[in-house]
Amino acid sequence: MSLLNEEVKGQLKEVFGNMKNEVTIALFVSENNCETCEDTKSYMTDVETLSENIKLEVYDINNDSEKAEELNVDKVPAIVLLDSNKKDNGVKFYGIPAGHEINSFVTGILEVSDAGEELPEAMVNEIKAIDKKVNIKVFVTLACPHCAGAVSKAHKLALMNENITGEMIEAQTFNDLSNKYNVSGVPKIVINEKYELVGNQPIEKFLEEIAKIG
Amino acid sequence: MGLNFDLGFGSSKKFDYEKIYDLIVIGGGPGGLSSALYAKRKGIDVAIISGSIGGQVSDTSSVENYLGIESLSGEGLVKQFKSHVEAYDVPMLDQKKVLEISNDKVKEIKLDSGEIVKAKTVIVATGSLNRKIGVPGEDEFYGKGVTYCAICDGPLFEGLDVIVSGGGNSAVEAAIDLSKIANSVKLVQRSVLRADKVLIDKLESIENVEIFIGHQIKEVKGDKLVSSVIALNKETNEEVEFKTNALFVEIGYVPNSKFVENILELNNKKEIVINEKNETSVEGIYAVGDVTSVPYKQIIIAASEGAKAALSAVDYLNKN
Numbered sequence: 397m398s399l400l401n402e403e404v405k406g407q408l409k410e411v412f413g414n415m416k417n418e419v420t421i422a423l424f425v426s427e428n429n430c431e432t433c434e435d436t437k438s439y440m441t442d443v444e445t446l447s448e449n450i451k452l453e454v455y456d457i458n459n460d461s462e463k464a465e466e467l468n469v470d471k472v473p474a475i476v477l478l479d480s481n482k483k484d485n486g487v488k489f490y491g492i493p494a495g496h497e498i499n500s501f502v503t504g505i506l507e508v509s510d511a512g513e514e515l516p517e518a519m520v521n522e523i524k525a526i527d528k529k530v531n532i533k534v535f536v537t538l539a540c541p542h543c544a545g546a547v548s549k550a551h552k553l554a555l556m557n558e559n560i561t562g563e564m565i566e567a568q569t570f571n572d573l574s575n576k577y578n579v580s581g582v583p584k585i586v587i588n589e590k591y592e593l594v595g596n597q598p599i600e601k602f603l604e605e606i607a608k609i610g
Numbered sequence: 611m612g613l614n615f616d617l618g619f620g621s622s623k624k625f626d627y628e629k630i631y632d633l634i635v636i637g638g639g640p641g642g643l644s645s646a647l648y649a650k651r652k653g654i655d656v657a658i659i660s661g662s663i664g665g666q667v668s669d670t671s672s673v674e675n676y677l678g679i680e681s682l683s684g685e686g687l688v689k690q691f692k693s694h695v696e697a698y699d700v701p702m703l704d705q706k707k708v709l710e711i712s713n714d715k716v717k718e719i720k721l722d723s724g725e726i727v728k729a730k731t732v733i734v735a736t737g738s739l740n741r742k743i744g745v746p747g748e749d750e751f752y753g754k755g756v757t758y759c760a761i762c763d764g765p766l767f768e769g770l771d772v773i774v775s776g777g778g779n780s781a782v783e784a785a786i787d788l789s790k791i792a793n794s795v796k797l798v799q800r801s802v803l804r805a806d807k808v809l810i811d812k813l814e815s816i817e818n819v820e821i822f823i824g825h826q827i828k829e830v831k832g833d834k835l836v837s838s839v840i841a842l843n844k845e846t847n848e849e850v851e852f853k854t855n856a857l858f859v860e861i862g863y864v865p866n867s868k869f870v871e872n873i874l875e876l877n878n879k880k881e882i883v884i885n886e887k888n889e890t891s892v893e894g895i896y897a898v899g900d901v902t903s904v905p906y907k908q909i910i911i912a913a914s915e916g917a918k919a920a921l922s923a924v925d926y927l928n929k930n
């Protein structure tokens with residue numbers, strides 16, 4: 397059964413029409429212990445049919461452990477968006493990007509295809525100048541209307557600077573991780589395991605926290 | 611887990627960062643969407659910028675007082691609003707917040723993602739934000755058990771014990787929704803319940819819900835996360851400590867007007883002061899809905915104010 401109805405498919409087709417380059421969805425699933433892997437796979441299979449520029453590659457986290465290691469994937473379901481050179485730019489989703497997260501997923505695809513929005517030059521320069529390793533985790537629930545915005549900002553930063561990686565983490569699927577990071581409100585943004593923000597914050601706020609990294 | 615797909619983009623035309631729009635509507639709730647619809651039908655070049663399309667209606671489980679629609683989920687109503695506006699190809703920038711509007715003839719609007727967009731007129735339809743209780747621990751534990759969005763954060767408390775603070779419709783609705791996810795729900799309210807009788811009856815019939823009226827919350831306590839809430843029983847004048855994993859605050863709203871406080875006149879409730887034509891204290895800037903001095907905050911009121919503001923802006927554009 398298809399998760400996407402015809403109406404949503406039509407809308408997505410139109411949005412994906414703005415893509416500039418090819419994007420590969422590297423999807424990691426596993427046969428056991430993964431409640432949402434089947435749904436995620438069927439969703440991604442649908443998405444692949446909506447644009448010539450979208451290619452899907454499905455991996456099994458156990459059987460394809462080399463690929464998983466290469467793309468730093470340690471749990472499923474996971475989606476890594478690769479650019480037209482099959483390069484990983486640190487744009488990742490852990491858990492199914494359904495519900496409101498379809499918005500961060502679609503934005504991710506457009507951004508990785510180079511059809512993203514341009515930031516003012518001063519901000520671009522500030523982001524490009526970040527020279528330390530930065531990992532941004534954004535915990536979300538699928539019913540949260542303003543979480544997708546926070547995810548997209550983390551991904552945008554990741555795309556603009558090789559030192560930065562951005563991950564959406566669906567809090568219910570990865571309950572243990574949510575507990576570890578004391579997630580009791582979303583979006584919760586955790587930078588390098590240590591610096592925390594709650595709520596969909598402006599990019600400036602992300603940059604302020606990143607500046608604190610020693 | 612909801613596997614529905616709430617696409618914010620839709621099929622609308624791409625937003626153009628280069629041009630000067632006739633009208634930019636800030637806010638994608640019923641007020642903003644209705645403004646955009648009216649303006650576009652008048653042939654005005656209009657675009658919407660919003661934190662999240664749908665506004666508070668997206669956070670509402672069901673709406674039963676919008677004329678012509680007997681009962682519909684908030685999400686369903688948003689979908690109808692949005693597709694109506696999209697039918698007119700209005701560009702929508704979703705998931706963006708406005709940080710500032712300049713007080714010039716051509717208004718410069720600064721976004722939280724860094725861009726600046728320009729417009730001849732602006733309609734502010736930024737709605738309202740949840741009011742805080744204002745007690746020790748509330749800010750400290752925000753995101754650590756204290757929350758203002760039951761729809762967003764409810765799923766995080768599956769099988770746990772939660773408290774809802776408030777006595778109006780949104781508090782009672784939140785308590786009803788949470789009772790399906792949480793182990794137990796306590797509704798703690800300072801005075802009496804003001805919610806509609808149908809909702810109160812429903813709440814009272816649910817087994818894992820307890821209602822504490824006449825209890826004023828004094829403090830939120832915990833270590834890393836919320837562990838209890840202290841409340842004063844106003845009848846006995848004794849303090850009680852409720853063990854809990856979360857405090858859902860649903861005690862009303864404050865207008866989202868901070869970003870314009872330097873340029874627009876606000877009243878003592880921080881609402882943007884407008885006249886009957888939705889004009890603010892600055893020429894070319896209009897305001898509608900929950901963020902304004904117009905009393906009674908409802909969807910149908912925001913929508914009708916939106917229509918009025920758009921027609922006002924059109925008048926102004928025709929004259930200038």
Ligand SMILES: Cc1cc2nc3c(=O)[nH]c(=O)nc-3n(C[C@H](O)[C@H](O)[C@H](O)COP(=O)(O)OP(=O)(O)OC[C@H]3O[C@@H](n4cnc5c(N)ncnc54)[C@H](O)[C@@H]3O)c2cc1C
Nearest residue numbers: 637638639641661662665666708736737899900907908909
């Ligand atoms: C739980 C709940 C239940 C309710 N039930 C009902 C009901 O049954 N019937 C009814 O009539 N009313 C109900 N209401 C009230 C109703 O939702 C509001 O009166 C109405 O949504 C107000 O519309 P608005 O357009 O003024 O603002 P909002 O709906 O608040 O929309 C504001 C918009 O502005 C955006 N925004 C805010 N700040 C910025 C910024 N700086 N930059 C860009 N965008 C910004 C937001 O993202 C949002 O899109 C309910 C409210 C709640 C919270």
